[in-house]
Amino acid sequence: MSLPPLAALPTSLQPLAERARALPLPADWPAARQDALLRVCAASDFVYEQAVRDAELLPSLASSGELERAFAAGELRGQLQALLADCADEDELGRRLRRFRNRQQVRIVWRDITRQADLGETCRDLSDLADACIDLAYAWLYPRHCTQFGTPIGRRSGQAQHMVILGMGKLGAHELNLSSDIDLIFGYPEGGETEGVKRSLDNQEFFIRLGQRLIKALDTITAEGFVFRVDMRLRPYGSSGALVLSFNALEQYYQDQGRDWERYAMIKARVVGGDQEAGKQLLEMLRPFVYRRYLDFSAIEALRAMKLLIQQEVRRKGMADNIKLGSGGIREIEFIAQAFQLIHGGRDLSLQQRPLLKVLATLEGQGYLPAPIIDEMRQGYEFLRYTEHALQAIADRQTQMLPDNEQDRARVGLIMGFDSWAAFHERLMYWRGRIEWHFRQVIADPDEEEGGVAETCIGGEWLPLWEEALDEEMAERQLSEAGFNAPGAALKLLVDLRSGSQVRTMQRLGRERLDAFIPRLLAQAVEHANPDLVLERVLPLVEAVARRSAYLVLLSENPGALQRLITLCAASPWIAEQISRFPLLLDELLNEGRLFSPPLAPELAAELRERLTRIPEDDLEQQMEALRHFKLAHGLRVAASEIAGTLPLMKVSDYLTWLAEAILDQVLALAWRHTVAKHGAPKRADGSQCDPDFIIVGYGKVGGLELGHGSDLDLVFIHDGDSQAETDGAKPIDGAQFFARLGQRIIHLLATQTTSGQLYEVDMRLRPSGASGLLVSSLGAFERYQQGEAWTWEHQALVRARVLVGCARVGAAFEQVRANVLGRERDLPTLQAEVSEMRAKMRDNLGSPATAAGTGANAFEASTSFDLKQDAGGIVDIEFMVQYAALAWSRQHPQLHRYTDNIRILDGLRDAGLMPAADVELLQEAYKAYRAAAHRQALQKEPGKVGGEQFESERRSVMRLWRELGLS
Structure with a gap:
């Protein structure tokens, strides 16, 4: 300044x-x-x-x-x-x-x-000063206290015990101001007694006396003043509670009796003195109390209630000029930041930070709030903190009240760099006004008008119906007049929900939240074209989250999110089911821009890498949950974009394939790290370490960049290590065993069912020798199998095979093997017969009975439904034609095996003059139309079949081209 x-x-x-x-x-x-x-x-x-x-x-x-x-x-x-x-x-x-x-x-x-x-240095110096005074005073007092009362020993561990001193509030966040109290909480690891003296003391009594001596050393006012004013009221039970508690007692208190404001306070807790290592353990024990694994929108209610109490106190004590507690003050910015931390911090670990400015930067970087808003809050916060320091620098007095005398006003203006108090005050009020506005956007009650006067509750006209104040006839009439086509069925859904066991066993607070939410839901449902469908699909979600009512608060607090939920559930029962099974997906509805704009492949990979780097390497459970949540969230974003029309079919498949690749990349890294940690690294043939000399090859839909919603993964694992050489770890095994266990761990990470479901169902049957073959093949064995033992249908599958993740060197070698196999000289009549025979078997086993006979016109006309994938003229016919063409002509036209997706292989057939452009376009358009219909069916949770009258011309054309290629 x-x-x-x-x-x-x-x-x-x-x-x-x-x-x-x-x-x-x-x-x-x-x-x-x-x-x-x-x-x-x-x-x-x-x-x-x-x-x-x-x-x-x-x-x-x-x-x-x-x-x-x-x-x-x-x-x-x-x-x-x-x-x-x-x-x-x-x-x-x-x-x-x-x-x-x-x-x-x-x-x-x-x-x-x-x-x-600057502000950062001042706060840092003050916090470092407090840390040093607390910790060094403790270090001086502890041995002398032990001499007097004995050394406290843990009953369980038998180890000497030290106190842990937690700094709360601004001290915990390294944000101490010029004349601040220090808020402390004392703890010690475990109970026991002191040893080394005649009369032993209980460990708690020992630490209580030590805590009292420490407070005296810091807080007592003498001729030289004080060191820091110590406030212990944030400890469990406040002033009436014990001065020091064991870790078990602290954990039990916060688990059973911890209040919302204590969660808010514990966000900034930091070990400032005593046993640092034990302090880390304590904070880890208390983390679940602060940060919930689910989206916790109930935090906003708690912060709002706290703010109301503060406002009442401000009015009662005439503290409108308090720049911390008054309107637009420091506390409101802290509340904004901590609301996001409490709501999202359990899942987004980047929000588990203490310094407010860093939290604001994270809110911007992670897209929670736009950059201009963050910039304004940052500037306003810094101005208020500088003002706070100016007020306190005058007399080293803890105050946030603006002065009421001319001399001190002139001092504040001088320190803040203004020519006059009036100029400073005008700027101060500008920043307070902006902060108050932002605070209202985040924290204010959605039922409250801009001026602060409460409106009638949103959806209040539906409250009597929900609370059974209307008889059945009146309730059905209200539903009918509002636009419900089947009011009786709608009323039954509501009655069943209200009388169901989930709702009947709800606690009082949860029931209040449900009673506030249902009228909002009905008010928005009747704005939709099909309110009956909305209730049918959203109420199962309500029932699923009834016992975790914070989700209801999320939707009540965010009308836009509720509207998007209604739109998506009405459009797709698949989405409705996904959100009901995994309510954490509601988080994705909060940001409309993000919901309908899924990131590109590099951003996807970077986002997942960043998420996983915030999780301790040894916390496999948390890593698996993070991977699953990432997949669910981005899968929803892709489906939402598809429904909204912002993503065409080909892009949908691209995004879902990129998502799978990003996940597989991290799964391979996790599996490699865990397997190497247990057995050591495997070796190459030259004796050097593998790193990792392993690839994951994708076949089928993932290989052809054609994944759909809920698709499984056809995978093959290949390594290029020395199968005989032992690993270099504490529990060595040979290379073949190592890579087999690596493959098993990859499948475990992908397919294990957790509370967030599984990542992907994995199909390994396309590996050499199928289900009877080794889980992981060496590159040499894979090549030998493909050249000497593989069936034609396995070479067909290889057309759609590509390296998804893993070692670039091995990947390049695999591509060469694939090129050699696909580019072999083949006898066309034999190839035609083998491809036709395999297709006939598939039709017999998987197609509709009417089309099982083949591709003749009679079979086509007899069908009453059309299986988009398996029936004659459908998706598989096009895929088989493409695979036949690639195998037949790749030797003369290597560009045919360059790509693995059907669309670009068809482009290659056209460019090589092997198929007329009109026929290629016909097949491409039919293929895209079939896949688009299959996607729509999947989102509607319908089987991949449509009426027999649909796609008639496309099917006839595909069957004609099938015959023209010499296939039968």
């Missing part, structure tokens, strides 16, 4: 500046430092009084250069450690801590007022 010229000090501050001239300072102080001194003494009574109290303070700070430079990491702690090294008694500990604190406080205030330090 800019500062006015020193000569422009307001007249009212001139006497305060002049008093600095009486201080005994070195004559050789440069002019800039002398001018800075005048400004600082004009602004801060605290600095002036400390300089008068200790004549050597300012000269010492200046000669050390500490007034003009930032501290390096750990420097502040190092200074205090040296100062306490020869401290003899507890009274001396208190004196040294206070003198050190005052010295550093003067330095920090000086650098803040002169703007040699």
Whole structure:
């Protein structure tokens, strides 16, 4: 922030500046430092009084250069450690801590007022000062306390116990202000007794007494002042609770009795003193209390209630000028950030951060809020924090109230870089207005008008019907008049829900949320063209989430999300079922732009990599859940885009294939890491380590970039390691075993059913020798099999095979094997007979009875339905024609085996002059039309069949071309 010229000090501050001239300072102080001194003494009574109290303070700070430079990491702690090294008694500990604190406080205030330090440095220095004072005071007190009362020993572990000191609030977030309390919670790992003295103490009593001594060392006001005011009211049970609790007691409290505001407070908890390692364990134990695995929109209700209490307190105490608690104050920005953290942080680990500015950056980076909003909140927050420091720099007093006297107003204006209080106040009110507006967008009740007056509850006209205040006839009349075609059936759905076991056993809060949601649902359902269908498909979701009513809050809080839910469920029972089975997908409905704009392949892969890097490497369960949620979320986004018409068929398949590839890439990495960790790395034939010399080959739909919703994966695993050489780990196995176990782990990661379902159903039957063959083939064995033993239908399958993920070198070698096999010289009559025979078997087993006889006109005319995939003239006929052509002519036209998808292979047939352009276009259009219909059927949860009268011309044309190729 800019500062006015020193000569422009307001007249009212001139006497305060002049008093600095009486201080005994070195004559050789440069002019800039002398001018800075005048400004600082004009602004801060605290600095002036400390300089008068200790004549050597300012000269010492200046000669050390500490007034003009930032501290390096750990420097502040190092200074205090040296100062306490020869401290003899507890009274001396208190004196040294206070003198050190005052010295550093003067330095920090000086650098803040002169703007040699920015907001980040000031907060960091203050937090580091508190950390050092807390931890080093504890380290000094602990051994002396043990000498007096014995060493506390854990009953279970038999190990010496240390206290864990959690810093909460601004201290926990490294955001301490110039005159802040420090909010602390004390804990210790396990119960037991002290040893080494005649009269042992219970561990809790030992730590309570130690905690009291620590608080005294920091908090007691003496002639030298205080170190930090200590507030312990955030501990379990507040002021009436024990000062220190064991980890088990803390976990039990938060699990059973923890309140919403305590979750809010625990977001910023950080170990600031005592046993750091044990502290990490404690925070990990408490993480489930803070961050729920599901979307927790109930957090908004809690924050809203807390804000209401604060507003009432502000009005009661006349604190409208409080820049922290008042309207548009610091607390409102904190609430905005923490609302997103509490709602989404259980699943989005990037939100599990403490510093507010970092959380805001994450909200922008992850797309929760637009960049302009984040930028405005960031600027407003920084302005308010600078203002807070200006208020507190005056007298080292904890205040966030704007001053009511002219002198202090002039000081605040000066520190903030304004010519006058009026100019500063105008800017302050601008930022408070903007913050209040953003706060209302996120936290305010959706039933509340802009001016703060409550409207009639949305959907209130439906409340009597839901609460059974209407008789059956009146209820059905209301439903009929609102547009329901079958009001009796609609009413039965509502009655069944209300009387069902899920609703009857709901707790009071959950039932209140349901009672608030159903009228909203009905109000939006009647706006839809088919409200009957909306109820039929959305109410199963409501029943599924009834016991986790935070999801109902999500939809109540976000009318846009509810509208999108209704639209998608009405359009697709498949989507409705997916969301009912996996309610966490409701999260995807919150951001309309993101929902209908799935990312491209590189972004997909990068997003998944980033998600997994935030999960500890040894937490396989969490990794599997993250993979499944990622697949579900992006699968929904693709389906939503398909329904909205923003993604054509070919792009839908592309996205679903890219999604599978991104997941397989990470699954392979996870499986490799876990298998190597257990057995060591396998070796190549030359003795070097494999890395990983393994590929996953996709066949069928995934190989041909034609995945649909719910498609399984046809996979083949190939390695190029030394099958005989042993791995180099603690439990060595030979290479063949290693790669077999790697393959088994990949299938386990993909196919295991968890609470979020399975990733993919995996079909490995296309590997060499099918179900009786090895799970993983060496590259050499794969080549030998394809050249010497494979059936023609296996070569047909190879047409659609491509490397999905894995080692680039092995992938290139596989492509060469594939090219060699597909490019073999073949006897065309034999090939025609074998392809026709395989197709006939498939029709017999999988097609409709009427078309099982073949591709003749009689079979076609007899059919009353058309199986899009298996019947004559359908998808498989086109695929077989393409595969036949690729096998027949790849030797003369290698471009035919360049691609694995049918559309581009058909392009190759046209370009090589092997098929007329009109016939190629006909097959391509028929193929796309069939697949589009199959996709629509899948989204409607219908089998892949349509009426026999559909696609008549396409089917006749496909069958004609089948015969023209010499196939029967």
